[in-house]
Amino acid sequence: MSLRVTQPGVLSLLQDRGRFGRHRLGLTNGGPLDPTAFSWNNRLLQNPPGATCIEISFGGLQLEATAETYICLTGARMSLTVNGSERPGWEVLRVGEGDSIALGFAESGCRAYLGVAGGFDIAPSFGSTATVAREHVGGLRGEKLQAGDELPCRPVTRHRRLYLPEPQRPRYHDSATLRVIPGYQERHFSRLQQRRLYSHTYRVSQQSDRMGYRLEGPAIECGIEGILSEGICHGAIQVPPDGQPIVLLNDRQTIGGYPKIGSALSLDCAQLAQLGPGASVYFTPISQHTAHNALHLAAHYIDATNLAERAG
Amino acid sequence: MELHVAGENALILYLGKETSPAVSARVQAAAGAAEIALGEDLIDLVPSYASLLVIYDALRTDHLSVGRRLRESMATLDAPATGEGRTVTLPVYYDPEVGADLEPLAQSKGLSVDEVIALHSGCEYRVYAIGFAPGFAYLGEVDERIAAPRLATPRQRVPRGAVAIADRQTAIYPAPSPGGWNLIGRCPVRMFDPGAEPPMPVAVGDRVRFEAIGRARFLALGGEV
Numbered sequence: 001m002s003l004r005v006t007q008p009g010v011l012s013l014l015q016d017r018g019r020f021g022r023h024r025l026g027l028t029n030g031g032p033l034d035p036t037a038f039s040w041n042n043r044l045l046q047n048p049p050g051a052t053c054i055e056i057s058f059g060g061l062q063l064e065a066t067a068e069t070y071i072c073l074t075g076a077r078m079s080l081t082v083n084g085s086e087r088p089g090w091e092v093l094r095v096g097e098g099d100s101i102a103l104g105f106a107e108s109g110c111r112a113y114l115g116v117a118g119g120f121d122i123a124p125s126f127g128s129t130a131t132v133a134r135e136h137v138g139g140l141r142g143e144k145l146q147a148g149d150e151l152p153c154r155p156v157t158r159h160r161r162l163y164l165p166e167p168q169r170p171r172y173h174d175s176a177t178l179r180v181i182p183g184y185q186e187r188h189f190s191r192l193q194q195r196r197l198y199s200h201t202y203r204v205s206q207q208s209d210r211m212g213y214r215l216e217g218p219a220i221e222c223g224i225e226g227i228l229s230e231g232i233c234h235g236a237i238q239v240p241p242d243g244q245p246i247v248l249l250n251d252r253q254t255i256g257g258y259p260k261i262g263s264a265l266s267l268d269c270a271q272l273a274q275l276g277p278g279a280s281v282y283f284t285p286i287s288q289h290t291a292h293n294a295l296h297l298a299a300h301y302i303d304a305t306n307l308a309e310r311a312g
Numbered sequence: 313m314e315l316h317v318a319g320e321n322a323l324i325l326y327l328g329k330e331t332s333p334a335v336s337a338r339v340q341a342a343a344g345a346a347e348i349a350l351g352e353d354l355i356d357l358v359p360s361y362a363s364l365l366v367i368y369d370a371l372r373t374d375h376l377s378v379g380r381r382l383r384e385s386m387a388t389l390d391a392p393a394t395g396e397g398r399t400v401t402l403p404v405y406y407d408p409e410v411g412a413d414l415e416p417l418a419q420s421k422g423l424s425v426d427e428v429i430a431l432h433s434g435c436e437y438r439v440y441a442i443g444f445a446p447g448f449a450y451l452g453e454v455d456e457r458i459a460a461p462r463l464a465t466p467r468q469r470v471p472r473g474a475v476a477i478a479d480r481q482t483a484i485y486p487a488p489s490p491g492g493w494n495l496i497g498r499c500p501v502r503m504f505d506p507g508a509e510p511p512m513p514v515a516v517g518d519r520v521r522f523e524a525i526g527r528a529r530f531l532a533l534g535g536e537v
Contacts, residue, residue, distance in 0.1 A: 231365025
């Protein structure tokens with residue numbers, strides 16, 4: 001069976017947790033921009049933690065089920081209807097053969113995840129199903145979803161109807177604070193320049209996408225102009241000569257020659273990627289110890305939170 | 313050697329300050345040592361001109377342990393030979409038909425087209441880094457007499473196989489993409505083939521020679537003009 005795409009929406013991509021261990025071929029990670037919402041999706045569906053979901057940016061996706069199965073929508077708030085009647089997010093829902101599933105447009109946040117019981121059954125390329133359109137790798141054809149695409153999954157007639165109670169769900173605001181682990185060329189940014197970054201408001205620019213979020217605000221000057229190209233990790237904050245920071249995300253190039261002042265915590269990059277142009281961004285420095293603890297706590301929270309269940 | 317924090321699960325090792333075969337060989341040796349030292353805790357490595365980015369699993373280990381293991385393994389690293397790695401010969405059809413910047417480049421350097429070709433194909437290059445796009449290998453160093461800056465306005469589309477120069481680097485475009493390098497020829501060998509094993513004919517640390525070929529051979533090898 002499958003879910004058939006009837007309307008692909010603005011940007012809908014098949015994603016698993018990402019492609020790792022292939023940077024030496026120049027392949028980037030891909031994967032969910034908001035791994036928190038992605039992980040909740042697979043937990044609610046009792047799927048393996050990295051099972052393939054659809055990442056829907058901004059909304060508009062419509063699907064038709066070709067057999068009975070169970071789906072779940074997490075992440076940005078988007079209206080969800082099945083055969084025209086409103087259904088809740090953050091909850092496992094039954095869909096039957098011929099049912100049409102339609103998403104509206106994001107009301108808060110901008111990335112939502114639609115998963116299916118067992119995950120979509122997609123052949124991995126380079127060890128992952130993550131779609132990176134720039135590299136033409138992953139997904140069905142290395143591209144975003146199109147009308148007529150068949151997304152294979154298995155028929156399921158019984159499934160626990162788990163949901164995440166409202167108070168436990170992530171909130172999507174119109175600003176984000178990025179905790180920054182200072183590093184890379186940090187020492188080439190003067191104390192004044194560092195203070196400038198950590199004490200001003202930046203705004204998300206129009207040129208923000210899966211490669212990176214460009215921010216606009218007081219220009220940061222670096223004592224050096226360029227560096228020998230070197231590896232760029234997820235969340236790295238690159239400062240090109242115009243002084244406007246770019247937070248590099250899942251589809252970033254793997255090497256680059258602009259100085260970097262440090263890297264944002266992945267948990268906060270997930271919040272950043274839920275923001276649209278014009279939203280406010282703040283930076284605050286943290287130690288690597290604090291970052292390490294935050295990652296463990298977040299992983300534990302998703303694993304250990306009790307889910308609620310609907311009868312039947 | 314210097315070790316710096318890069319991110320929540322990444323450290324970066326600097327093994328020199330300049331582009332040279334000796335530094336590149338150290339990076340290669342460090343990559344091999346890091347793989348052994350970190351084992352299952354390693355997620356990915358990005359070797360580049362003079363650095364090695366080490367990405368580890370922060371839910372299995374931490375920066376203190378990774379830093380200690382990297383320092384220990386680097387302390388016992390032997391001075392590697394620069395001649396290690398393979399030498400790969402890649403055929404190139406150098407002609408204005410497929411190298412729009414070949415004649416302008418020759419003219420601006422006061423050379424003939426044949427001299428530019430002889431200089432480009434007359435030396436051995438080293439793969440210093442792979443990035444920008446899958447399979448895009450940065451080769452160095454190009455003879456100073458034909459080094460040329462990037463175009464002021466990048467092209468919207470550079471075809472697959474385009475052989476190009478930017479400053480003292482040269483590369484072969486693995487897939488059609490926008491690009492600002494000076495195009496001097498075309499290579500019929502695919503630099504990135506997802507269906508092949510290995511998907512790339514070269515790896516960081518390998519050496520590359522270019523062999524000038526004619527139009528007929530280029531087409532026979534599967535090249536497209």
